[in-house]
Amino acid sequence: MIRYLARRVLYTIPTLIGVSLLTFLLFFMIFSPETLARRNLSAKNPTPAQIDRWVHEHGYDRPKAVLFKQHMQSMLTFDFGESDKTKDRIMDRIKAGAFPSLELGALTFGFTLLVGLALAIVAAYLRGSYVDAATMGIAVILMSIPIVVYVIGVQYFFGKMLRYGPLAGYAPGPDGLRFMILPVLVAIVSGSGYYVRLYRTFLLDETSQDYVRTARAKGVSERAVLFKHVLKNAMIPVVTTTVAAIPSLVLGNLVLESFFGIPGLGNYLVGAIGTQDFAVVRAMVYLGTLLYVAGLLVTDILYAVLDPRVRLT
Amino acid sequence: MQATAPAVRAEWTIGVALMLAGCSNIPNPVDWNREPTYFFAFGSEPQSFDPSVSYNSGDAAVMDPVYPSYFRYNFLKQNPWELDLDVGLAAPLREPLDGIGPRGVAFHGETWTFEIRHDLRFQDDPCFAGGKGRPVIADDVVYAFKRMADPKVEFPLASNLADKVLGWDEYSRGFVTSRADAARNAANYDRPMPGVRVDPANRHRFTVSLNQPYPQLRYLMAMHFTTPIAREAVEAYGNQSSLYHMVGCGLFRLAEYTPHDRIVLVHNENSAGATYPTSGAPGIDQALLRDAGKPLPFLKRVEFRIITEPITSYNLFDQGFFDSLSVGQANAPVLLHASKPGTSMSRRGIEMLKGAYPTIEYLAFNMQDPTFGGYTLDKRKLRQAISLSVDSESYVELMNQGLGVKADFLIPRGLGGYDPSYKNPYRQYDPDLTRARTLLAEAGYPGGVDTATGERLTLYYDNYVDNGPSDRQREEFIRKQVQALGITVVSRDTTYAEFVDRTNHKKVQFFNYGWVADYPDAENFAFLLYGPNESPGPNNANYHNPEYDRLFEQMRGMDDGPARNEIIRRMRDFAVEDCPWIYLSENEGPTMYQPWVRNRYSNPILSNLLDYRGIDVERRERLQTEWNRPIWTPLAIFALIAFAGVVPAAQTVHRHRNRRVRKRISEEPS
Numbered sequence: 001m002i003r004y005l006a007r008r009v010l011y012t013i014p015t016l017i018g019v020s021l022l023t024f025l026l027f028f029m030i031f032s033p034e035t036l037a038r039r040n041l042s043a044k045n046p047t048p049a050q051i052d053r054w055v056h057e058h059g060y061d062r063p064k065a066v067l068f069k070q071h072m073q074s075m076l077t078f079d080f081g082e083s084d085k086t087k088d089r090i091m092d093r094i095k096a097g098a099f100p101s102l103e104l105g106a107l108t109f110g111f112t113l114l115v116g117l118a119l120a121i122v123a124a125y126l127r128g129s130y131v132d133a134a135t136m137g138i139a140v141i142l143m144s145i146p147i148v149v150y151v152i153g154v155q156y157f158f159g160k161m162l163r164y165g166p167l168a169g170y171a172p173g174p175d176g177l178r179f180m181i182l183p184v185l186v187a188i189v190s191g192s193g194y195y196v197r198l199y200r201t202f203l204l205d206e207t208s209q210d211y212v213r214t215a216r217a218k219g220v221s222e223r224a225v226l227f228k229h230v231l232k233n234a235m236i237p238v239v240t241t242t243v244a245a246i247p248s249l250v251l252g253n254l255v256l257e258s259f260f261g262i263p264g265l266g267n268y269l270v271g272a273i274g275t276q277d278f279a280v281v282r283a284m285v286y287l288g289t290l291l292y293v294a295g296l297l298v299t300d301i302l303y304a305v306l307d308p309r310v311r312l313t
Numbered sequence: 314m315q316a317t318a319p320a321v322r323a324e325w326t327i328g329v330a331l332m333l334a335g336c337s338n339i340p341n342p343v344d345w346n347r348e349p350t351y352f353f354a355f356g357s358e359p360q361s362f363d364p365s366v367s368y369n370s371g372d373a374a375v376m377d378p379v380y381p382s383y384f385r386y387n388f389l390k391q392n393p394w395e396l397d398l399d400v401g402l403a404a405p406l407r408e409p410l411d412g413i414g415p416r417g418v419a420f421h422g423e424t425w426t427f428e429i430r431h432d433l434r435f436q437d438d439p440c441f442a443g444g445k446g447r448p449v450i451a452d453d454v455v456y457a458f459k460r461m462a463d464p465k466v467e468f469p470l471a472s473n474l475a476d477k478v479l480g481w482d483e484y485s486r487g488f489v490t491s492r493a494d495a496a497r498n499a500a501n502y503d504r505p506m507p508g509v510r511v512d513p514a515n516r517h518r519f520t521v522s523l524n525q526p527y528p529q530l531r532y533l534m535a536m537h538f539t540t541p542i543a544r545e546a547v548e549a550y551g552n553q554s555s556l557y558h559m560v561g562c563g564l565f566r567l568a569e570y571t572p573h574d575r576i577v578l579v580h581n582e583n584s585a586g587a588t589y590p591t592s593g594a595p596g597i598d599q600a601l602l603r604d605a606g607k608p609l610p611f612l613k614r615v616e617f618r619i620i621t622e623p624i625t626s627y628n629l630f631d632q633g634f635f636d637s638l639s640v641g642q643a644n645a646p647v648l649l650h651a652s653k654p655g656t657s658m659s660r661r662g663i664e665m666l667k668g669a670y671p672t673i674e675y676l677a678f679n680m681q682d683p684t685f686g687g688y689t690l691d692k693r694k695l696r697q698a699i700s701l702s703v704d705s706e707s708y709v710e711l712m713n714q715g716l717g718v719k720a721d722f723l724i725p726r727g728l729g730g731y732d733p734s735y736k737n738p739y740r741q742y743d744p745d746l747t748r749a750r751t752l753l754a755e756a757g758y759p760g761g762v763d764t765a766t767g768e769r770l771t772l773y774y775d776n777y778v779d780n781g782p783s784d785r786q787r788e789e790f791i792r793k794q795v796q797a798l799g800i801t802v803v804s805r806d807t808t809y810a811e812f813v814d815r816t817n818h819k820k821v822q823f824f825n826y827g828w829v830a831d832y833p834d835a836e837n838f839a840f841l842l843y844g845p846n847e848s849p850g851p852n853n854a855n856y857h858n859p860e861y862d863r864l865f866e867q868m869r870g871m872d873d874g875p876a877r878n879e880i881i882r883r884m885r886d887f888a889v890e891d892c893p894w895i896y897l898s899e900n901e902g903p904t905m906y907q908p909w910v911r912n913r914y915s916n917p918i919l920s921n922l923l924d925y926r927g928i929d930v931e932r933r934e935r936l937q938t939e940w941n942r943p944i945w946t947p948l949a950i951f952a953l954i955a956f957a958g959v960v961p962a963a964q965t966v967h968r969h970r971n972r973r974v975r976k977r978i979s980e981e982p983s
Contacts, residue, residue, distance in 0.1 A: 035810035042361065042368035043469035045851050050471075053464055085360055088554040093572055122962075131962050152624060159338065160628050163943045167632065168625045169340030169618070170574055178337070261620045263573035271358045271573065271621070 001304070004313055008300070012293045019289040020075060020282065024068055027278055033060035039276045040085050058084060058279075071282065080283035085275050090283045093268055098250055100170055101264030104257065105249025107180050108187030113242065115188050116195025123196065124203035125226055135196060142193035150190045151259045154182050168261040183256045198241070202234040209233075236306045240299045247291030251284070338941055340634055341616070346937075348613050349928045354626035354635045355617040358573060363555035364537040365460040368469040373537065373920035375576055375617060378610075379561040380540035381587075381921075383427055383454075384531065388925045389593030389601055391668070391916050392727030393873075394833045396535055399587065400449070400562070402428045402517070405531070410522055415483070420524040422479070427534070428518040429454065433541070434583045436566040438558075440549035446583045449562050451511045451519040453541035458509040458521075459502055460547070461538060463488045470538065470831065473529075479522040480507025502544070526870035532832030537920075564610045564924050576617040578923075580610060589912075589925060601914050604927070611911065611927035631658070633937045636910050636928065640665070640903040642783065645714040648905060661940070662908030667716070667901045668915030671725045671830035673838060674717075676703065676791065676895040677854040682822050685772065688858070688891060694756035696892040697739045699772070701749035703794050704742040709898045712787055716903060720896040722885050723838045729873030730835035730881035737889055740896055746797060753798055761799025771801045775821040777812040787825060817849035826853060827900075833918060835881055836869045842888055856893040909933040 031039075037054035038046060046054075055061045059070070074081060080090035123135040158181075159167035165181035206212065207230055215225050252266025265284070272280035303310045337343075341352055353374075361367040364380045385399035398404070406426040414420050428451075435446035458478075461468040462485040475481050487501040512518035521530065533539055546560035559567040564584045569577040591605040604611070618635070620626045623644040630638040631651070640648045651658045652665040678696055680686040685696065705719035721737035724730045743749070753761065761770050774791060778784045792802040807815065815821050828851075830837050844862045846852035864884045871877040888894075906913040911927030 031810065034814075038810065038813060041467055041469070042366055043467070043471075044368070045472075045849070046469075047472065048849065049464075050467065054467070057465070083554075086358075086554050086556055087361075088556065088572070096572060155625065155628055160632060161944070162947060163338045163632075163941050164948075166338050166340040167628050167634075168620060171342075179340070257573075259622045259625055261574070261618065261625060263571060263619075267573040267621070275358075275360070 005297075005301075008297050012290075012297075015293055016075075016286065016289055017072065020072060020286055021068065023282055023285045024064075024071065027281065028064065031276055031278070033058075036060065036084065036276060036278060075283070075286045081279055083272075083277050084279045085272075085277045090280055093280075094265065094283070094287065097252065097263060097265040097268050099172075100262050101252035101257065101266060102250055103176075104180065104183060104253060104262050104264060107184050108191070108253065108256065109242075109245060109249055111184050112187050112191040113195060116192040117199050117238065119192065119196045120199035120203060121226070121231070123200045124207065124230075127204065127207075136200070139193035139196040142189060143197075145190070147186065147190045147255050148259075150186045151255060154186045154189070155259070158182060158185060168259070170260075170262045179260070179262070183253075183260045183262070186256060187253075199234070199238060202237050203230060206230045206234045236303070239306060240302055243302055244295050244299045246298075247288070247295040250291060251288050338632070338943070339937065340618075340629065345614060345616065347930060347934065349611060349930055350614040350616060351612050351637075351923060351926055351928060352635050353615065353617050353923075354630065354638055355576065355619045356623065356626065356639070356641065357621060358619060359556055359570075359576065361555050362559050362567070363466075364540050364542060364561075365457065365466050365468050366555070367537070370920065374923070375567075375578065376537050376559065377563070377920035378565040378578060378615070378923050379559045379563045379567060379581075380537040381561070381563040382535050382537060382539050383429070384535035385587075385921065386535060386916065386919050387590050387593075388912075388916055388919060388922070389590050389597055389914060391594060391918065393729065394727065394918055396531060397590065399535075400429050400433055400541065400585075401534075402430045405534075412479075412524070414524055421526075422477075422522065422524040423526050425521045425523070425530060426512075426518065427451075427454070427521070428515070429541070430585055431517055432585045433562050434585065435541075435543050435546075435560060435562050436581045436583050438543075438546065438560045440543065440545045440558075440560060446560075446562070447543075447545075449541045450516045452516070453543060454539060455506065455509050455511055455519050456502070456544050456547075457539055457542045459484070459506050460542060462506065463498070463501075465498070468538065470533070473533070473831070477523045477525055477527050478508035479524055483507065499548075528870065528872045529832060529834050529836055532834060536832070563921075565615065568614075573619055575619060578615040578617075580613055587924065597914075601912060604912060604925075609924050611925075612923060615923050630905060630907075633907060633933070633940050636907050636926075636933075638905045640716075640905060645716060648903075649714055649716075652905060658905075661936070664906050664908070664913060665903050666906065666913060666915035667903040668917040669718075669726055669899060669901050670917035671728055671833050671838070672827060672900050673720055673723050673725055674713075674825070674827040674897045674900060675720070675723070676823065676825050676897060678823055678893055679819060679821050680855045680857065680891075680893050681819050684770075685822060686855075691756045693890060693892055694752045695758065698749045698752035698756060698758075698798060699795055699800070700739040700892055700895045701742065701752065702746055702798050703791065703895050703897070704744075705740060705897050706742070708790060712783070712790060713898060713900055717898040717900040720899050722889065722896060723841060723894065724835050724881065724885075725830075725838065725899040728830075728833055728835050728838070730839075730868075730878050732878075732882065732885075735885070737896065739889065739892055749798055753800075758800070761801070769799070769801050771803055773822040774802055774804045775812060775815060775824040776804045776806050777809040778806045779809045791825070816853045819848050819855055821853075824853075825897075830918075834873075835877075836865075839865050839868065839881065839884060842893065854893040856888070856891065858887050858891055861887045861891075907933070907936075909936065 033055045034051055037051040041050055041054055043050060059067065078091065082088060083090055119135055123132045126132045155167050158164045166179050167182065169179050170176060171179060212225060212230060215229055250265070252264040252269070254266040254270050256262065257264045257266035258270050268280065269284045272284065339346065355371065357371060359372045359375060360369060362372060362376050364376060367373065367376060381399045383399060383401040384396040387395040387397050408424050410422045410424045412420055412422070429449065433449035435441065435449060437444055437446045441447055460466050461471065461474065462481055464485060465488060475485070484506045487504060488498050508522045510520055512520065523530070541562060543560050546558065550558040556570050562584065564581060564587060565578040566581040568579040569575065587609045589604040589607045589609055593601060620629070623641060626635065626638060627644050627647060629635050648665070650656070652663065653659065678685045686692065709715060709717045709719060721735055721740050753759065757764050758770050762768065763770055772795060774788060776784060776788045788804045792804065795802050812824070816824070828838065828841055840846055841851050842854065842856045842861060843852055843865045844857040847855040847857065861884050864880050868877050868880040868884070902917050904915055909929040909932040911929060912925050916922070
């Protein structure tokens with residue numbers, strides 16, 4: 001186990017370097033330092049001297065290899081520096097945005113998971129019935145519609161027409177929960193279809209196992225078979241998919257945060273991409289990669305913890 | 314004091330209960346909503362609140378109430394605009410100044426003497442001794458000028474002053490751009506700036522010395538660049554983002570900035586005050602003068618809610634949770650329709666007011682292009698023919714949702730030199746294109762075919778496509794119009810950055826562009842065709858007519874008046890005949906207002922509009938409640954349908970279980 005963990009941690013290093021390098025190369029392939037300067041300077045027609053000065057001030061006139069090395073050094077120490085555009089400390093903004101993102105992510109993910117799992121249990125329990133068919137049909141339809149359609153629809157119908165909750169905004173603390181009604185509703189409608197189908201498959205896989213037949217043969221009630229045996233074993237993939245999704249909760253939801261005015265990291269990233277703020281983009285990509293790799297590592301460990309048949313070597 | 318665990322639990326329980334009850338859909342803080350607080354949608358994250366740097370109309374809406382300048386535009390006057398004193402005590406004194414420049418050339422310039430009010434005081438801030446704002450003196454305005462000359466500060470209008478203010482370049486060279494040499498930069502700030510000096514006899518008076526007449530200086534003195542800046546604040550917060558620290562002497566001060574959430578301004582108790590104008594433009598609604606002479610501001614607080622999605626802002630405005638909403642390209646179709654008479658918005662008293670900021674949108678030829686550029690008669694006729702093929706009125710209607718008017722020349726409405734009776738002979742669209750075809754034939758391209766080679770003429774349209782479908786639609790529109798002459802139009806699509814690069818290197822042939830005024834003066838538009846400003850300067854058509862240039866040099870130092878208008882008319886004759894531009898439109902920026910907003914008047918050149926606004930709080934609260942009563946019937950119907958669906962589902966479950974039990978019983982050995 002220890003050797004496995006050490007190996008996985010070592011694998012993380014080339015992954016992080018690789019992703020950072022790719023971001024770095026792609027960004028400079030699309031935007032020259034002069035373009036970045038022009039975008040970030042406030043003058044309508046910046047002079048070549050102003051552009052050169054900006055490029056020099058931000059260090060973009062150094063050789064790309066030197067720039068990348070410095071970038072990696074600062075990333076490894078979590079010193080993300082300042083935004084190219086606003087001169088804000090990037091780490092401060094990340095810290096400020098992490099909680100709203102996590103709050104939104106936890107609520108949307110939690111409710112989506114709950115609804116998805118409940119419907120999957122019903123569908124699996126009533127396999128082959130019209131309820132199962134209807135649930136699966138609706139799940140496919142829900143999955144097929146882009147999230148923006150749900151956002152606009154929910155904001156208009158539930159927010160504007162029926163007035164069930166604030167259409168957008170954010171406040172910390174308990175009063176802020178009312179701002180989460182509509183985003184959570186959007187997340188449930190747009191995301192639960194996927195989980196219903198996924199978890200139904202996990203549950204049905206389990207119901208065809210020998211131990212289920214044995215339990216039934218021993219006269220265990222159908223409810224007990226489902227809740228005590230099948231659900232417990234089906235929870236292994238459920239838990240692992242959940243853990244793998246946790247990093248994305250911290251990094252925020254680009255669409256929901258943007259439409260519902262939630263000051264999270266998703267909004268921060270969208271803004272940075274829009275203004276071509278490379279310093280912020282590269283920091284967020286690095287952070288995303290790190291969290292994703294960490295999430296996968298924890299998932300692997302959880303597999304071994306939950307399922308005694310799995311050994312990490 | 315920290316809340317105890319049970320108290321926190323109770324708080325959260327109440328929060329959850331409120332959420333589930335859906336008791337209120339109001340996103341604004343309730344106590345603020347009951348006070349004169351103005352709620353405003355802010356469409357993008359602010360970039361900078363540094364008064365020497367920021368040059369963005371959105372950020373200026375936040376900054377200008379905090380950073381007042383010597384002048385402010387009269388709120389109720391436009392076309393033409395008029396300047397009133399703000400932090401200024403008296404109109405500046407202008408005196409001739411003759412001297413010898415750095416290269417031994419004699420100059421005939423002028424000295425402007427300004428005196429600021431004696432009762433000004435900076436807002437309270439920890440950067441001052443004891444946290445109390447100190448009195449504002451002329452040295453604070455001179456310091457603002459010094460910052461403008463500091464290359465590290467990135468003052469966006471440096472080119473407007475650098476060649477005019479005495480000793481600007483020499484002073485500017487005293488700064489070094491390296492961050493490591495901060496001490497040397499600080500020492501340079503201690504050094505006097507030759508062209509901008511405090512009067513030793515009066516600490517509220519300062520002079521600006523110029524090597525040429527520059528009447529436009531008055532407009533710069535109405536921009537936040539020239540606001541008094543506290544050196545203590547720059548030294549305390551200079552290395553931090555300007556977004557969190559604004560230290561000014563205006564009617565408001567910054568109370569909060571939460572990224573991606575909101576910006577809050579509150580009334581600045583230290584402000585010396587200002588009063589509502591006592592007169593307006595001729596024919597102005599007299600209701601706008603009911604607050605004449607009253608002290609400003611009428612608001613206690615302003616909340617700018619940062620919402621980047623236009624549809625969300627629109628919905629919140631429609632619900633009454635924003636007091637006004639700017640109409641941009643993204644939400645224009647919806648808002649323009651919604652504000653028409655008879656719609657829900659107009660029935661509720663929501664009003665849309667249009668205001669024309671001085672702008673010009675145009676199509677330009679690269680005058681150095683071998684096919685379409687040049688100044689011979691046939692080249693001029695070729696461009697004139699194309700100009701006649703483009704219908705500006707349809708362009709405004711289709712591409713700008715009707716928000717604008719056709720332009721005949723580069724000087725827009727409301728500026729000195731604008732001639733309302735003028736009709737550009739090459740901008741009179743005729744659907745039959747009779748005159749355009751004649752001119753095209755005379756240019757050597759009958760029916761769009763080159764008589765010399767027999768080949769069809771091709772016009773390359775350099776199109777930047779960063780803004781989504783509208784760029785494509787514009788290209789389609791122009792292609793359709795010009796191709797009616799028989800000329801093939803080929804679009805060269807690039808990003809905006811590539812386009813700027815190509816323009817700077819004079820590699821474009823025909824393109825769409827626009828200009829938004831820095832200040833309302835004809836010089837700020839006429840310079841777009843001034844030869845020495847060719848690319849990478851603002852003259853991106855690379856137009857070069859010595860007569861036009863000579864006349865421009867003459868007019869730029871003149872004050873508005875008949876003599877200047879006559880020169881502009883002569884300049885117009887050259888520019889129209891040479892036809893480097895196809896003048897398209899002067900665009901407008903409408904704003905929607907709720908019925909409870911006082912002093913609804915659109916004057917887009919002002920960024921400190923919030924200084925004048927007021928709120929009828931009781932009316933707002935009453936109408937918000939009326940417009941936002943939850944409708945529970947659909948939820949009840951949904952619950953009934955859901956319940957009706959559960960019954961057969963439960964029966965299915967029951968049957969399902971019985972079937973298994975029956976199956977098991979039947980399988981048991983008897």
